[in-house]
Amino acid sequence: MALSQPEWNRLNPAANFPKLVHAQCIKTGAETFDYNCICWFLQLPFNYQGQHFPVQWVDPPVGAAQRDQYLAAARLVPCDYEDFDRVARLYERHPTRYLHGDRWNAASGSWESKMGALVRMLHQESGLSDDGIFESFYGNPSFWCKRAPGAAAASVDPSTMSVEASDDQESIDRIAHVANSLDGSFPRTATAFDTLFATWKSTWFTGRTNSVSQNSEDRASGAAWDALVAYTSRVNVLPQIVQKLSDPANFFAVHLYNAAQSDSSKKVDPRDTFNYYFLKNQVTRIQKLYGASIQEFTTQADEWVAHQANVSLSSNSSDYLNSPAYNRLVEMGTPIVALIMERYARERNGWWHELIHHIVNGRASGSVSFQKTGLFEDWKAQYEISAE
Template sequence: MVNLEWNHFDPIPPLDGTAKGAAEKFYRDLQHAYPEFVADFENKFTAWQARWFDPESPGAVSALQRCELPEYDPLLFLGPKITPLVVHELSKPGNFIATTLYNHLETDPQTQVHPDDILNYLTLTRHANLIVELNYERFQRAQTHLNAWKARCHANRQQQQQQQQTPTQPQGQTPQTQTLAPPPIPLSSPSAQSTTVAHSGILEGLGLDSLVDPDTSCAEYEALVRMGPGIVAQVMLEYNRDRTGPWGKLVHQLICERPLEEGQEKEQGGFLDSVEGQEGRDGSIGGEDPVRKEKRLLRRYEKWRDWFECQEHHEAVGGSTPSYLKNVASWS
């Protein structure tokens, strides 16, 4: 647990070494998986950083005023996907100006230093150190939830395969009892309750609502959604390792702020049009040729990879204003 207590008569506490090392490793992992993403961020950040103490910008005397420089908006519009890269910059001495960029991107109050905490908030070196340490805690929480959700989805696949492959028992023979994964815990959020997924009757045979996607109608998924878009880079690392896995559903929810409705993926905004085509449902609940399904899921990954590496946040959301941009005014 990050210790926010600090007496202003004492020296500024040093950055926790474990948190700093974790920020560096996260950065290297992203650089390995998505080199264009990291290179684009670094180019934009360096251009903004070069203006921090530019004598030709005498009006930019505070961290907030430096966000009014023209080099700032290209960073801001990349969105929360760059959060771990900003955290990595904050782990370096002298980059405390970027605390405002971080606060403009972040929507989770658990990983922010609140302005009412005047001492920690206004002492920018301390502010930056706390952001790095709070993000290390979030990374650990998110990884726990990601592992739990991955296990849940794997159990769902096994359960569905068992249901599909159970042979018809000869007359008079007692069927063997199968051990199935427990049904997912229903979501409580209104947005999740509105999700409708056109699956086959297999779910009904399992005692589940045929309009419910078991991958997203569970407590494990809900816990990740509550963490907000600040974890999307961490999810994209999982997606890179498991490109036909369920991660696209979570990325869509975090970025577009609405569920991905399998079988109805030709969105009005057109972001997934070229991915899903006319091929129908997700296929994870049966009915779709496995080879076709794998190719479609790989195309879905490539679409999200292209967005992650080369596009701004708004290019995936179909014209709506992302929550993080609505949040900027409260930090201005």
């Protein structure tokens, strides 16, 4: 099937692919961001316990070492351009990043590509390359591959491309409970965050770069991104960010989580290639890490609440803070501010105001008398900052 004129226009060939010829392009797959060209290049039919887990998006490899990790997973080996067994190739526009991968389609005698979130299509061999005057968005083919000895030919439906992963439903449910509770208690914060997030999401596949880029990090830029990051630096909405990741259409939000999460132990290490660059895996790991954070907070918070009950006859405010659990909560720092506010909204007569004051200001308030109703309203006003 030929590409429609709107599909062709979205490729922006004049700016992105000066050698591409409309009449020589045959559509083989619909526009979708469920998988990108690196998925198509790798064709990884991995399963876990008999289930498929969508890859969704694999960021391009950075450098030779990561490239070779990808190839090993896909049972591909490098080969020369002249090798008649070559089945796949990578494009490179600069020496540190491979920007695109396509595969040889033997039936048609041409190369097949998935253009970011746009169509998958057959195209002439040099269709995505520089034309000698104008630069292609992807650069030029620089690395050819063939199947490893003994590896079977890949024949994979992109909708079932998968990597080994395991959803942690307990963590997902825990995150959803906290995020929904925060939204109910602080609706202005929920509205501001959702509005800014939706504005950023609308940029993911617009413009010359994002329309065809395979690199998810390209979406972490621009005015809408800057506004969202500025907001999340002022208002802790980590539960709501991770809740966004429960929607498969929001997987680029891993970059927002990484920008907002200041505790490096709760982020996926970029050196962990298959759990960082394979975005579905990073989503799963983030859910587990943040779910564990909520559980850790809950354990310490419950212990501290029990301590408060034990000293409930005391008139000395410092007695309510004199607890190992309180100290451990303080050590958890600003990443738990949203979790404190969620609990504070439900337990307004407790001592949450002192904990959040200690974390936000670096010390306990030192006050000897408290108007608890007014204190909650003060902290609520600080948490419900508008998007403007």
